[in-house]
Amino acid sequence: MTTPQFPSLESAIHALFGDETEIETTSRISGGDINDAYGLTMTGGSRIFMKTNAKENISFFTAEAAGLAAIAGTEAIGTPRILGVGTDEGRGGYSFLLLEFISAQGRSRHYWENFAMQLAAMHRAPATELVLNGKYGFGSDNYIGSRRQINRAHESWISFFRECRLEPQFQSAARYFDRDDWKKIGRFLDHIDEILVEPEYPSLLHGDLWSGNVIVGNDGSAGLIDPAVYVGHAEADIAMTELFGGFPPVFYDTYKKAAPLQPGYERRRDVYNLYHLLNHLNMFGRTYLPEVKYIVGRQ
Numbered sequence: 001m002t003t004p005q006f007p008s009l010e011s012a013i014h015a016l017f018g019d020e021t022e023i024e025t026t027s028r029i030s031g032g033d034i035n036d037a038y039g040l041t042m043t044g045g046s047r048i049f050m051k052t053n054a055k056e057n058i059s060f061f062t063a064e065a066a067g068l069a070a071i072a073g074t075e076a077i078g079t080p081r082i083l084g085v086g087t088d089e090g091r092g093g094y095s096f097l098l099l100e101f102i103s104a105q106g107r108s109r110h111y112w113e114n115f116a117m118q119l120a121a122m123h124r125a126p127a128t129e130l131v132l133n134g135k136y137g138f139g140s141d142n143y144i145g146s147r148r149q150i151n152r153a154h155e156s157w158i159s160f161f162r163e164c165r166l167e168p169q170f171q172s173a174a175r176y177f178d179r180d181d182w183k184k185i186g187r188f189l190d191h192i193d194e195i196l197v198e199p200e201y202p203s204l205l206h207g208d209l210w211s212g213n214v215i216v217g218n219d220g221s222a223g224l225i226d227p228a229v230y231v232g233h234a235e236a237d238i239a240m241t242e243l244f245g246g247f248p249p250v251f252y253d254t255y256k257k258a259a260p261l262q263p264g265y266e267r268r269r270d271v272y273n274l275y276h277l278l279n280h281l282n283m284f285g286r287t288y289l290p291e292v293k294y295i296v297g298r299q
């Protein structure tokens with residue numbers, strides 16, 4: 001199903017709730033990195049979630065909606081229902097994404113075990129129809145944070161990861177590297193097929209799976225938000241969960257029972273996370289440079 005697109009916030013509200021409905025209150029929600037987030041309460045009492053950005057950045061939201069729709073399509077794990085995207089001329093012009101409002105009442109029993117099983121089920125769901133003319137990638141490009149993520153289809157996971165993930169990030173970060181660094185980077189990229197492995201099955205990935213992008217759903221179970229989806233190797237999602245603190249051990253134990261990791265995952269984890277570290281280097285600056293160099297140097 002394609003996401004409804006609206007020419008104004010008011011037209012979206014009227015289409016969703018009827019012509020008599022107005023927005024009664026708008027409250028700011030903190031926590032996002034890229035967009036402004038709000039809870040909107042309607043005159044009838046319904047509540048929805050809205051993210052906004054500059055009008056010209058509507059592609060952030062069409063891409064996010066496509067990602068949420070792909071996750072929902074697996075029927076494996078919770079994710080907020082998409083209500084619409086659009087642009088509005090008010091306040092100097094802005095784009096918006098409207099989602100079901102999630103107001104967690106607390107985590108359900110066995111939250112982490114269930115989350116692990118649901119994520120494994122998402123990773124095991126059929127994913128081939130999400131990519132055209134290849135096995136890995138996605139039907140459209142999207143964003144990782146505020147940076148464009150290329151999802152051009154590839155037959156090989158390893159070449160997809162090299163050409164659509166690492167190489168563009170290294171190129172964008174070129175100013176941070178000297179000749180000696182480039183020699184090491186070149187050697188590393190040339191030998192990446194000796195480090196990474198082809199997956200046993202292609203998986204839909206969340207793509208940016210850190211704790212801030214897992215929300216406790218209305219039923220107390222985990223829900224995925226703010227995705228940067230593509231079809232790839234499931235272990236890249238697991239690697240990302242370990243980058244900024246990690247989830248409790250029971251999550252990993254349960255996940256591995258449901259979807260065993262291929263041998264040698266620990267070494268590959270750093271290579272997958274190099275993508276996110278490079279992305280942070282490109283978005284936030286040189287704090288991330290030592291870790292990037294360390295991982296490249298170790299391979």
Ligand code: ADP
Nearest residue numbers: 030031032033034035037049080100101102226
């Ligand atoms: P950004 O795109 O700027 O990173 P996020 O998607 O992380 O924004 O969302 C910003 C904040 O809004 C986070 O604190 C998140 O927990 C909250 N949030 C995200 N989606 C919903 C939702 N559907 N309902 C209620 N709160 C949400």
